[in-house]
Amino acid sequence: MEFKKIQLNGFKSFAEKTNFLIEHGLTGIVGPNGCGKSNIVESLRWVMGETSAKSMRGSGMEDVIFNGTSNKSSKNIAEVSISVDNASHDGPMQYKDLDHIEVRRKIEKDKGSKFYINDKEVRARDAQMFFADLSTGAHSPSMISQGRIGALVTAKPTDRRAILEEAANISGLHVRRHEAELRLNAAETNLKRADELRRQQEKQLANLQKQAEEATKYKLISEEIKKIEAGLYYLKLLDIDNEIRIENEINNEAEGEVSNFNQQIAQFENLIKTETDKVSPLREKNIENLSKIQRLNLELQNLDEENVRTQDEIENIKKSLKTIEEDIDREKGIVIDANSNERRLKEEKAELIEIDSKYFETEKLSNEDLEKAKNLLKDEQKSVDEIINIFADGNINIAIGPIKNVKNTITRAKELINNNEINQALTLLDRCQIEIDGFLDNLEDEESKKKLSNINEKNENIKLLQEKYADSFSKNQSIKKESVKRNERIKAIESEVESWKNLLSNSEKMVTELTERKNKLLSQLNERDQQPKAQAERKGQITEGLRISQNEKIENEKIIEETDKKINSLRLELNDVQERSIQIRERKASSGATVEGLKKRKEDLLERVSSELNLEENDILENSNLNGVEELPDSVAQEDALDKKKNEREKLGSVNLRADEETSKYEIEIKKMEQDREDLVSAIIKLKESINELNQKGRERLLEAFEKVNRKFNEVYTKLFNGGNAKLELVDSDDPLEAGLEMLVSPPGKRLQSITLLSGGEQALTALSLIFAVFLTNPSPICVLDEVDAPLDDANVTRFCGLLDDLTKITDTKFIIVTHHALTMSKMNRLYGVTMPEKGISQLVAVDLQKAESMVA
Numbered sequence: 002m003e004f005k006k007i008q009l010n011g012f013k014s015f016a017e018k019t020n021f022l023i024e025h026g027l028t029g030i031v032g033p034n035g036c037g038k039s040n041i042v043e044s045l046r047w048v049m050g051e052t053s054a055k056s057m058r059g060s061g062m063e064d065v066i067f068n069g070t071s072n073k074s075s076k077n078i079a080e081v082s083i084s085v086d087n088a089s090h091d092g093p094m095q096y097k098d099l100d101h102i103e104v105r106r107k108i109e110k111d112k113g114s115k116f117y118i119n120d121k122e123v124r125a126r127d128a129q130m131f132f133a134d135l136s137t138g139a140h141s142p143s144m145i146s147q148g149r150i151g152a153l154v155t156a157k158p159t160d161r162r163a164i165l166e167e168a169a170n171i172s173g174l175h176v177r178r179h180e181a182e183l184r185l186n187a188a189e190t191n192l193k194r195a196d197e198l199r200r201q202q203e204k205q206l207a208n209l210q211k212q213a214e215e216a217t218k219y220k221l222i223s224e225e226i227k228k229i230e231a232g233l234y235y236l237k238l239l240d241i242d243n244e245i246r247i248e249n250e251i252n253n254e255a256e257g258e259v260s261n262f263n264q265q266i267a268q269f270e271n272l273i274k275t276e277t278d279k280v281s282p283l284r285e286k287n288i289e290n291l292s293k294i295q296r297l298n299l300e301l302q303n304l305d306e307e308n309v310r311t312q313d314e315i316e317n318i319k320k321s322l323k324t325i326e327e328d329i330d331r332e333k334g335i336v337i338d339a340n341s342n343e344r345r346l347k348e349e350k351a352e353l354i355e356i357d358s359k360y361f362e363t364e365k366l367s368n369e370d371l372e373k374a375k376n377l378l379k380d381e382q383k384s385v386d387e388i389i390n391i392f393a394d395g396n397i398n399i400a401i402g403p404i405k406n407v408k409n410t411i412t413r414a415k416e417l418i419n420n421n422e423i424n425q426a427l428t429l430l431d432r433c434q435i436e437i438d439g440f441l442d443n444l445e446d447e448e449s450k451k452k453l454s455n456i457n458e459k460n461e462n463i464k465l466l467q468e469k470y471a472d473s474f475s476k477n478q479s480i481k482k483e484s485v486k487r488n489e490r491i492k493a494i495e496s497e498v499e500s501w502k503n504l505l506s507n508s509e510k511m512v513t514e515l516t517e518r519k520n521k522l523l524s525q526l527n528e529r530d531q532q533p534k535a536q537a538e539r540k541g542q543i544t545e546g547l548r549i550s551q552n553e554k555i556e557n558e559k560i561i562e563e564t565d566k567k568i569n570s571l572r573l574e575l576n577d578v579q580e581r582s583i584q585i586r587e588r589k590a591s592s593g594a595t596v597e598g599l600k601k602r603k604e605d606l607l608e609r610v611s612s613e614l615n616l617e618e619n620d621i622l623e624n625s626n627l628n629g630v631e632e633l634p635d636s637v638a639q640e641d642a643l644d645k646k647k648n649e650r651e652k653l654g655s656v657n658l659r660a661d662e663e664t665s666k667y668e669i670e671i672k673k674m675e676q677d678r679e680d681l682v683s684a685i686i687k688l689k690e691s692i693n694e695l696n697q698k699g700r701e702r703l704l705e706a707f708e709k710v711n712r713k714f715n716e717v718y719t720k721l722f723n724g725g726n727a728k729l730e731l732v733d734s735d736d737p738l739e740a741g742l743e744m745l746v747s748p749p750g751k752r753l754q755s756i757t758l759l760s761g762g763e764q765a766l767t768a769l770s771l772i773f774a775v776f777l778t779n780p781s782p783i784c785v786l787d788e789v790d791a792p793l794d795d796a797n798v799t800r801f802c803g804l805l806d807d808l809t810k811i812t813d814t815k816f817i818i819v820t821h822h823a824l825t826m827s828k829m830n831r832l833y834g835v836t837m838p839e840k841g842i843s844q845l846v847a848v849d850l851q852k853a854e855s856m857v858a
């Protein structure tokens with residue numbers, strides 16, 4: 002088998018499809034940090050069936066899918082395939098005939114990963130087994146990832162044993178043993194379960210066998226019950242047949258009686274009809290009479306009411322006539338009053354007019370008197386004024402203050418007179434008199450005294466004149482007032498005359514109207530007076546008609562009553578016959594129904610017999626316990642016997658009638674289980690044998706490999722360390738398959754010591770010695786070493802490369818070596834550079850040494 006090519010597509014930084022050819026000898030992969038070198042190694046481990054996302058440096062397996070860069074979008078699928086050439090046909094058994102094998106793993110977001118071998122989907126385990134059989138695989142010592150060397154140093158001895166198993170090529174054996182163990186566990190669990198089930202089944206079987214015994218007993222009693230039941234049904238059917246016969250006899254007898262009664266009923270019905278026909282016209286006539294009597298009585302009543310009404314009307318008319326006559330009298334009185342008042346008022350008016358013309362002269366004279374008095378008063382006043390003026394001019398040697406007062410008082414008195422307040426004016430003038438008297442007494446000058454007494458005199462005159470004037474004025478005023486009163490009265494008389502005239506004309510009209518109404522009422526009264534006579538005549542006629550109708554009615558009723566009596570007695574007889582006929586008919590119907598019922602009962606019984614006992618009518622006796630019995634028991638005794646048997650059966654309690662059937666089913670099942678158990682036991686034995694064999698083989702091969710590896714380990718070690726010696730030891734268990742692997746080394750000049758005490762470089766070289774020792778024991782077609790030379794100095798790198806060179810000579814293994822070391826690069830048969838021309842996307846190119854060195858510089 003030869004590994005030919007790895008193809009990556011969308012795997013980590015290899016976004017695009019990239020082919021990596023696996024060639025003979027040493028192939029170096031170089032490139033700067035982070036360009037994707039280790040991703041190639043991981044792609045190889047991944048396609049070989051790596052299950053741990055952590056060891057793929059991810060948190061989940063989907064992290065291997067290209068997750069995009071700032072310029073390129075992410076992908077949904079990652080795919081890695083490895084091509085293996087099998088021209089030599091020395092591959093694993095099932096692929097032996099194939100020339101070419103392609104193992105492919107594909108992962109799709111949210112769908113998980115799938116494995117294909119030559120495009121056929123296979124289980125992950127199939128792919129893993131394929132590589133394990135080729136002494137390689139994701140965890141084989143031929144796949145040395147970055148840091149694996151360190152891990153080998155620090156690993157527990159039992160974990161380190163895995164590397165020995167690789168050398169012994171028993172990894173596949175382990176997987177098979179594991180599978181066998183799983184199958185063994187499953188088989189043992191099944192066996193346990195089957196044993197438990199069998200125990201239960203056996204218990205159940207014992208139970209069922211007991212139930213089957215009871216079921217047999219139950220069946221025997223049931224058979225007996227069936228026979229007694231058949232006997233009971235037979236007796237019941239006999240009883241029913243007997244009852245049917247009796248009822249049929251009753252029915253026939255009743256039929257003869259029914260026809261006899263029917264004849265009698267027809268006769269009575271005819272007689273009743275004849276009588277009814279006779280009496281019905283009379284009844285109709287009576288109804289007619291009754292309605293006639295009612296009508297006449299009503300008419301009579303109406304007539305009486307009409308009479309009362311007529312009397313009331315006459316009374317009312319008379320009352321109205323009386324009122325109208327009173328009204329006419331009253332209106333005539335008004336006419337007379339109106340005429341006399343009109344006359345009286347006209348006379349009064351003429352008188353007033355006459356008085357007025359007489360008083361015209363008187364008024365004229367009064368006016369003249371008044372004018373005269375006025376003028377006299379004026380003159381006297383004037384002469385008083387003159388005297389006063391003389392005093393005022395100083396011609397008179399006196400104090401004129403009082404005189405001036407008198408003058409003022411007189412002026413005031415004049416005003417009062419003009420206002421007709423005579424009494425007040427007189428009072429004022431009296432006061433003037435007193436003042437003038439006082440003044441005169443005080444005067445010394447005779448002349449003045451004289452003049453002043455003249456004034457006094459004048460004043461007396463004025464007083465007199467004023468009284469006269471006042472008298473004339475009052476007379477004149479009263480004359481004028483009288484004249485005004487008269488004129489007003491004349492006007493009032495005119496309006497009174499007018500109203501009397503209106504009253505007169507209204508009353509005359511009323512008299513005419515009332516007279517008309519009176520005449521009308523008189524004619525109505527006359528009419529009403531005639532009515533009682535006509536009503537009395539009509540009443541006589543109605544009373545006669547009433548009498549005739551009532552007599553006719555009484556006579557008819559007598560005939561009807563007699564006929565009704567006759568019909569009633571006929572009906573009573575008819576009812577009696579009908580009742581007897583009904584009774585007979587009922588008896589007939591009831592016996593008919595009873596027969597029907599009995600037949601139905603018989604049918605039901607037969608149906609039950611057929612369904613419960615599966616017997617026909619004729620077979621019942623034969624299958625019953627009464628077959629051959631001479632004296633049959635009655636049904637009650639038979640039922641007692643049945644109850645007894647049923648009680649006996651009930652005492653058995655609930656019985657499983659299918660127990661027999663179930664018992665044989667269980668017996669068959671238990672037999673089959675025994676067979677299965679035997680198969681299972683032999684399978685377990687075989688599995689145990691094969692596991693033992695595998696273990697034995699494994700132990701042998703492991704011990705064999707141990708010996709070989711131990712030897713090779715020392716050889717490689719002394720080569721790599723240029724001296725010293727090393728050995729391996731199986732520790733912690735006597736069973737090599739359980740034991741741990743310890744490395745004991747003594748570098749040149751140093752004592753034998755544990756690997757953990759060595760320096761970093763020494764540890765790396767020791768671990769490499771072990772890996773190469775294993776590799777030499779069981780060379781695989783491919784070996785990947787990812788930066789294993791990193792902790793080594795130049796001298797050790799040279800020795801490491803020398804060893805690689807030796808290995809290429811003695812094996813066909815194809816080495817893929819990731820390195821940063823220029824010395825290592827120089828020893829490679831070819832070099833590939835991994836670059837990132839576009840940031841984040843790896844590309845694989847073939848490079849020469851010079852270019853390779855410049856790439857890591």
Ligand SMILES: Nc1ncnc2c1ncn2[C@@H]1O[C@H](COP(=O)(O)OP(=O)(O)OP(=O)(O)O)[C@@H](O)[C@H]1O
Pocket residue numbers: 012013014015032033034035036037038039040041064065066067068069835841
């Ligand atoms: N799913 C992924 N999609 C895209 N790029 C990824 C993905 N997973 C890892 N990478 C990138 O791969 C690179 C790491 O590659 P790798 O470890 O192979 O580099 P290297 O060449 O071995 O580096 P060194 O020499 O330092 O060991 C990182 O830049 C990382 O971003």
